[in-house]
Amino acid sequence: MIQATLDVATIRKDFPILQREVNGKPLVYLDNAATSQTPRQVIDVIVDYYQNYNANIHRGVHALSQEATDAYEAARKKIQEHFNIAKSHEVIFTSGTTHSINLVANGFSSFLKKGDEVLVSAMEHHSNIVPWQMLCERTGGTLKVIPMNQEGELIMEEYHKLLTERTKLVFCNHISNALGTINPIEEIIEAAHKVGAAVLIDGAQAAPHIRADLQALDVDFYTISAHKVCGPTGVGMLYGKEEWLKKLPPYQGGGEMIAEVTFEKTTYADLPHKFEAGTPNICGGIAFGAALDYMNGIGFDEIAHYEEELLHYATEKLLVIEGLRIYGTAAKKTSVISFNIEGIHPYDIGTILDKLGIAVRTGHHCAQPIMDFYQIPGTVRASFSFYNTKEEVDSLVEGVKRAKNMLV
Template sequence: MLDIQKIRADFPILSQKVNGKPLVYFDNGATSQKPQIVIDADAKYYQEINANIHRGVHTLSQLATDAYELSRGKVQQHINAKFAHEVLFTSGTTHGINLVTNGFASILKPGDEILVSALEHHSNIVPWQMLCEKTGATLKVIPMNEEGELIMEAYDTLLSENTKVVTVNHISNALGTINPIKYMIDKAHAVGAAVLIDGAQAVPHLKPDVQDLDCDFYAFSGHKMCGPTGTGILYGKEAWLNKLPPYQGGGEMIKEVTFEKTTYADLPHKFEAGTPNIAGGIVLGTAIDYMNEIGFEAIHAHEEELLQYATKRLLEIEGLKIYGTGKNKASVISFNIDGIHPYDIGSIIDKLGIAVRTGHHCAQPIMNFFCIPGTIRASFSFYNTKEEIDLMVEAVKKAQTMLS
């Protein structure tokens, strides 16, 4: 059992009021709040060891470099990567996916196929569409059912010797569906395809074991797991990262430069051109430490309890429909109320201090599938409570009465 009040005391923002009401923050799918230890770690870097890394012989540079590489090691251990150099620092999930698609531009050819799921965020659709335009490869879609689950029989049929890449999210940001990625990875590898997993929505709720999953790439963002914005990780198997060309050219990613020829640095620096977000990378390690100290088993148990409780309470509201009713779900509920636009509900409950997300959640194909303009999405974290859910339910009821 988590000591929720003790945990909530770690997050300064949770004690404030919004529009004169206590803040109820249920927009964790967009970004999580930050504990004081993370906020302090960011200030500590700039106050004590601010310097550029990997290049300097002076003391501050060495201290900053050590802290940055220590953080890389923390990520390696957290996701169980085989080597630290398989862990690349990025600005977020979108950066990581674009790095991979850019690399595959030199590999794919007309007739090759990329499989993407119907549950994807735009960040895991658009870069692959751009890649297909460059290479002549074809994008094919793994369909979903009315419960918001991928149809595995259709996936099995789509796979062929032409399939070169399969890309799918671990957890749907719009519906909360947890996809059977281990099965999908095994099936993709059986036809020789590489697999990229978008883990942006998964890492706040679970610890991915990339060696057990056997995925070729796994991308995620730091800001959704109590870390700073502008931080992220791309895990890639050593063989694939050696095979792909650099994403950007510049300082740090080179071994030797002449006007006649440039040779590239070894991993991971080959993909980390320029001065990185040093503070962000270091503080991401602090956030990972914080979440591991709480414990992901305890986080999962608490969030599962919140999900079940919120589902039950929301379904008490007449005319309310939940989208995404799969058997395996994370702590995300997308819903609408008959005859009322989701934006109107979201705007009214904001005045009551309730922060939820409304719209298509950068997943328009999902909304098109359900023939709706968007949903109201409540996404829960380990620092949320049942009492907050009660406040949200009462606020939604009040909004429904006002708008009916």
């Protein structure tokens, strides 16, 4: 394991919220898989937009509109460069990963037919299950599941058996939000393409940890949400290969996504505007670009090395606690630890931790099939970011011990 060299103390000063207290205790924020915190550098960009050039984009000839348009489209270019996307119009701004997935699912309603098959992994977030179930109900397609093992890894031998000429779509998360497993998406994509299937990868959980090269992956669709990468909520990105985006029909009708409208017929705008109906989250898009600038300034290699240190440190410390079981022990995983203590409901542990100022997530994490697989109601999930410290891990461990002593 490479020793990380991040100056975490200095980084933490960028995040105003990390200076606050909860229940009279210093905040220990370990719910980063749900949403990351926002640095002052991104907050300043949001304030600057509303104070100085708040205007609608693309349509105005006045100065404020042009400034806003330029900043918004510059953010699109930043996203393109960050993910090594071939063309800027392959970047579609959305409200987040869920919106992006539904956009694609809605579009494939035009192509999928009875007897066609859709594959999803057993460790998907509900937002990458429900839209495909709805798609199959509308079209007569069949949803099939790539199984997982007790370690929280996909059983790839079974995946290859499931692939046939009837497979039209494959959907998988890059990293599991509930387990932290890093899935072998390169193998998944290559195998799917051999049978002519398209692939959508849910990159929401990967984006804070991995700088994905989408041209190298050769993926057809990739989605992320800005709030996972130190950006604002309510904005995200759908990447789609140009050939696919041209095939898919528009998801919503309205302003901006049209070329010409009469009462007899409407023609649609070119990419990316075809999928960006209405006034977008302009400030959110600009701040999304600023968030990527911030994280790239720190460096994704450095982030990965440091978070790996935190993961190993926290795993070792927690496993000392008698009766504690970690769910998700894949050989390749990121800085997420889901655990339970025998005989204690995860909600009760989370409630006591909150009283100590420690923020974790409890429940099924919008991944109920995973919980059903392990036959548990949910887990306590601690998820770490580059601004967390080993001292905060120590606080978590002591808090869990205290909760156990109170509840057993």
